[in-house]
Amino acid sequence: MKFKRIFLMVLDSLGVGEADDANLYNDNGANTLGHIKENCDLFIPNLKKIGFLNTLNMNEDDEVDAYYTIAKPNNAGKDTLNGHYEMMGITNNIEFKTFNNGFPTELLDGIEQVTGRRVIGNKCCNNDTIIKELGDRQLNYGSLIVYTSADSDLQVAAHEDVIPVSMLYKYCEKIRAITLREDWRVGRVIARPFVGSNGNYYFSNSGRKDYAVKPPKKTILDQLNENNYNVIALGKMNDIFDGAGINKSIKATTNMEAINKFSDIMDKSFTGICMTNLADFDSLYGHARDASGYAKAIEELDVEIPMMLNKLEIDDLFIITADHGNDPTFAGCDHTRENVPVIFYSRAFQNPKKLPVLKSIADIGATIADNFNLEKPEIGESILDQLI
Secondary structure (H helix, E strand, O other): OOOOEEEEEEEOOOOOOEOOOHHHHOOOOOOHHHHHHHHOOOOOHHHHHOOOHHHHOOOOOOOOOOEEEEEOOOOOOOOHHHHHHHHOOOOOOOOOOOOOOOOOHHHHHHHHHHHOOOEEEEEEOOOOHHHHHHHHHHHHHOOEEEEEOOOOEEEEEEEOOOOOHHHHHHHHHHHHHHOOOHHHOOOEEEEEEEEEEOOEEEEOHHHOEEEOOOOOOOOHHHHHHHOOOEEEEEEHHHHHOOOOOOOEEEOOOOHHHHHHHHHHHOOOOOOEEEEEEEOHHHHHHHOOOOHHHHHHHHHHHHHHHHHHHHHOOOOEEEEEEOOOEOOOOOOOOOOEOEOEEEEEEOOOOOOOOEOOOEOOOHHHHHHHHHHOOOOOOOOOOOOHHHOO
16 A cells, blocks of 8 residues: 545636537637636636646646546546446446436426425526525425536425425425436436525525535445445545445535645544545536636646645655546536646655546546555556656
8 A cells, every 4th residue: 555545626617718529518719727727817826836837738747746637537427426436436327317408397296296286486596596586486385496507416495484495305306216217317316405584595504405416336436335444535536426435424515615724634633535526626616617716716726736736745646637627718617628637646656747648537547446455456457656
């Protein structure tokens, strides 16, 4: 075992340029980080020092403190689940469906039938605009606000005073069951209780609950768990894998909360992996096409980088990557098919530099598996021997 603890941070949607097959997704020219950098005065000296900006053009830089490269996506689709599945060693060639123009009538009828509630909304939107628009109506009529973020999700919002949170969860369990049909292959159903009055409504983040699907096969996380290693998931990570292979889950609802709890885990003694997903990049700024907000969130992460690096032990490995792109300068509000940055940092590294381009995001998981002497995953090639 080369590294006793591996810390994996996924910057949700922070792609670094169009993938080889971007044309199949109408995403030619997409570059989340590149276009944010072009359109905003991005100041990230700490991320720059570990090679993050070098992933945009893969130029040589011997002054960096970490190994850096990019990884190509191979799984079908450009959604969160498939990106993470690939990262953890499994192939999934069937895309989860997105519904940028709203859900089909047949599905909405099914929701009304299993819940006994009328459905309103049925649109693609972001942030809290949907409850500002329909909150009064939901309160008055007890309807369910159904919408999507342009990811493969179906979100269900209801005021806590009208539909108690426990009841909303039961509704979402029923909706999860009917959305497992192949023609409605939705990655996640998300319960979104909200509070407030007189048009001033806001989501209760502590009440949010995601209903995902189990990965189609065993992942590296399952192998880690079966071999008695710690598998600690912060925030969205537990929902992404529907708890499969995870033996410690910690709730976090914002980027900063996830970063702070991630940092706290660095103070603990364990053997295995701790992973988090910084979802605000995607949910608050990518889908909303808010380049300046996205830039600010990256800068907020940058401020925390030295503190996290200073907490690492000599036999720790810190990996920073992403799961897909979501270029905030693109039309629409959908994800974009992009390569992802990959940063490997350890205090033990003697001569960090640029690495060859990784042929698959799965190479990250294969490297983790190799470190803990696990069975080689079905996809991905380890680069552990290059991290010296």
